[in-house]
Amino acid sequence: MGIHVESFIQFIENSGWLGPLFYILLHVIRPLLFIPVLLICLASGVLFGGFFGSIYTFFGLMSTSICFYFLMKYIPWLHRRLSKLKEKVLKKDPDLNVWQLTAFRLVPFVHYHVLSFYLMERSENFRDYVKQTMITIIPMSVVYTTIGHLLYDLNVYGLIIVGTLLLILMIISRNWSEEAITR
Numbered sequence: 001m002g003i004h005v006e007s008f009i010q011f012i013e014n015s016g017w018l019g020p021l022f023y024i025l026l027h028v029i030r031p032l033l034f035i036p037v038l039l040i041c042l043a044s045g046v047l048f049g050g051f052f053g054s055i056y057t058f059f060g061l062m063s064t065s066i067c068f069y070f071l072m073k074y075i076p077w078l079h080r081r082l083s084k085l086k087e088k089v090l091k092k093d094p095d096l097n098v099w100q101l102t103a104f105r106l107v108p109f110v111h112y113h114v115l116s117f118y119l120m121e122r123s124e125n126f127r128d129y130v131k132q133t134m135i136t137i138i139p140m141s142v143v144y145t146t147i148g149h150l151l152y153d154l155n156v157y158g159l160i161i162v163g164t165l166l167l168i169l170m171i172i173s174r175n176w177s178e179e180a181i182t183r
């Protein structure tokens with residue numbers, strides 16, 4: 001696809017009051033463009049600030065999760081494909097609760113839609129899926145968007161410190177998540 005993330009973000013920035021709607025739409029089409037969730041959430045902090053960016057990110061993630069739910073229900077080959085990916089990522093079929101899934105949402109190396117697929121499989125119905133999805137994405141929305149906002153306002157030294165801390169956190173969380181998933 002010939003769409004560049006930077007140009008779309010600049011388009012959102014220049015869209016005035018329609019910017020948040022375009023940002024939420026970006027979340028919905030993000031999987032088709034293979035754009036990482038983390039990148040879009042960080043951009044929200046830059047574009048809209050920590051508070052409003054978190055709100056828009058929440059609505060964007062909920063929109064993409066709801067679209068995902070219906071795609072999985074009505075497109076069998078996509079369901080089978082994601083089921084295989086879930087088996088690779090989660091190795092065993094762990095019994096994760098909603099709070100563990102919330103923690104996994106914060107780990108950048110765990111695929112967003114694999115966790116959504118896991119939530120969908122363990123949910124009794126659509127309403128239960130939406131409720132659990134809301135719980136798992138609130139911290140993700142706030143943390144990633146706030147980090148994006150902080151990175152935008154920091155000077156070079158602050159960026160180096162925050163970048164180093166994020167790198168250490170990602171390494172620790174990756175090791176932790178691998179241990180938790182393969183148990």
